[in-house]
Amino acid sequence: MPRLSAARYGKDNVRVFKREKDGDVETVTELTVCCLLEGKIEESYTVADNSPVVATDSIKNTIFIKAKEYPVNPIELFASMLGQHFLDKYPHITVANVDIIKHKWSRMVVDGKPHPHSFHRDGDEKRTVEARVTREGIDIKSSLKNLLVLKSTGSMFYGYVQDEFTTLKETWDRILSTDVDATWAWKTFPNVAAVTEQAAAFDKAFDDARTITFKTFAEENSPSVQATMYKMCEQILDAAPATASVSYALPNKHYFEVDLAWHKGVQNTGKDAEVYAPQSGPNGLIKCEVTRD
Numbered sequence: 001m002p003r004l005s006a007a008r009y010g011k012d013n014v015r016v017f018k019r020e021k022d023g024d025v026e027t028v029t030e031l032t033v034c035c036l037l038e039g040k041i042e043e044s045y046t047v048a049d050n051s052p053v054v055a056t057d058s059i060k061n062t063i064f065i066k067a068k069e070y071p072v073n074p075i076e077l078f079a080s081m082l083g084q085h086f087l088d089k090y091p092h093i094t095v096a097n098v099d100i101i102k103h104k105w106s107r108m109v110v111d112g113k114p115h116p117h118s119f120h121r122d123g124d125e126k127r128t129v130e131a132r133v134t135r136e137g138i139d140i141k142s143s144l145k146n147l148l149v150l151k152s153t154g155s156m157f158y159g160y161v162q163d164e165f166t167t168l169k170e171t172w173d174r175i176l177s178t179d180v181d182a183t184w185a186w187k188t189f190p191n192v193a194a195v196t197e198q199a200a201a202f203d204k205a206f207d208d209a210r211t212i213t214f215k216t217f218a219e220e221n222s223p224s225v226q227a228t229m230y231k232m233c234e235q236i237l238d239a240a241p242a243t244a245s246v247s248y249a250l251p252n253k254h255y256f257e258v259d260l261a262w263h264k265g266v267q268n269t270g271k272d273a274e275v276y277a278p279q280s281g282p283n284g285l286i287k288c289e290v291t292r293d
C-alpha cells in the first residue's frame with residue numbers, strides 16, 4: 001500500500017526588494033525567497049481535499065507583507081520571523097522552511113564619498129540562509145556562495161596515490177582557483193526571541209567567514225584543497241561560538257600548464273610556466289563538514 005512519506009509545498013523564486021530611508025541616506029536589500037510549508041496537509045495530495053492548503057499565491061503575498069512589517073536584515077532573522085508567522089497563523093502547519101538568497105548591492109563611491117542612493121553589483125557573491133522553523137525550535141544554516149577566488153602560486157599537490165591509473169604530475173607550485181561555498185550551521189535556537197538576541201552574531205559570522213576564507217586562501221602555502229578547507233572550518237568554528245558545524249564545498253577549477261616546446265623550443269612548463277589553459281570541466285569537487293566536539 002503506497003503512502004505519502006514526505007510533502008512540502010510553497011512559493012519559490014519570490015523576488016523582493018526593500019528600500020529603507022534614514023534621512024537622505026537610503027539602503028537597499030534584494031532577496032530571492034523560497035518558502036515551503038509542511039504539516040497536516042496529506043489530504044491535499046491523497047484525496048484531492050484542498051481545505052488545508054494555504055495557496056502558494058497567499059504565501060507569496062505574505063512574504064511581501066512581512067518584508068514591509070519586519071526587518072529584512074539580517075536575513076537569518078527575517079527567515080525566522082517569516083517562518084514563525086506561518087506557524088502562529090495556521091495551527092495545522094508544523095514546519096516552515098524558509099530559504100533566502102541575498103543579492104549584492106554595494107554602495108557607489110562617487111568623488112571619494114559613499115553615495116546616498118546609488119549602488120552597483122560588484123561580483124556574484126551571495127549570502128544565503130536556510131531556516132527550518134518549528135514549534136520545537138529553529139535550525140539555521142548560513143552560507144557564503146559564488147565567491148570566485150584564484151591564487152597564481154602558493155599551492156602544491158604531491159604525495160597522493162601513484163598507481164597504474166595515475167598520470168597527474170606532482171607539483172610544488174600550481175594555480176589554485178575555486179568558487180567558495182561555505183556553510184555554518186547554528187546550534188538550534190529555541191524560538192524567535194533567541195534568534196533576535198543573536199542578531200549581531202549573524203553579520204559578524206558572515207564577515208568573519210569571508211575574512212578567514214580570504215586570509216587562509218591567500219597566506220597558506222596550500223598542500224591540498226582538503227587541508228586548506230579544514231583549516232578554514234576550524235577557524236570559523238572558533239570565531240562563531242554559537243555555530244555547531246561548518247562545511248565547505250570547493251570545486252578545484254584546474255588551470256593546466258601548456259607545453260609549447262613544439263614551437264621553436266619555447267619553454268612554458270615547470271618554473272617557466274606563464275601561459276595556462278583554464279579548464280571548464282571536468283573539475284575536482286572537494287567537500288567536508290567539521291563539527292564541534
Ligand SMILES: O=c1[nH]c(=O)c2[nH]c(=O)[nH]c2[nH]1
Binds near residue numbers: 157252
Ligand atoms: O587539492 C587537490 N586535492 C585532490 O584531491 C586532487 N586531485 C587532483 O587531481 N588534484 C587535486 N588537488
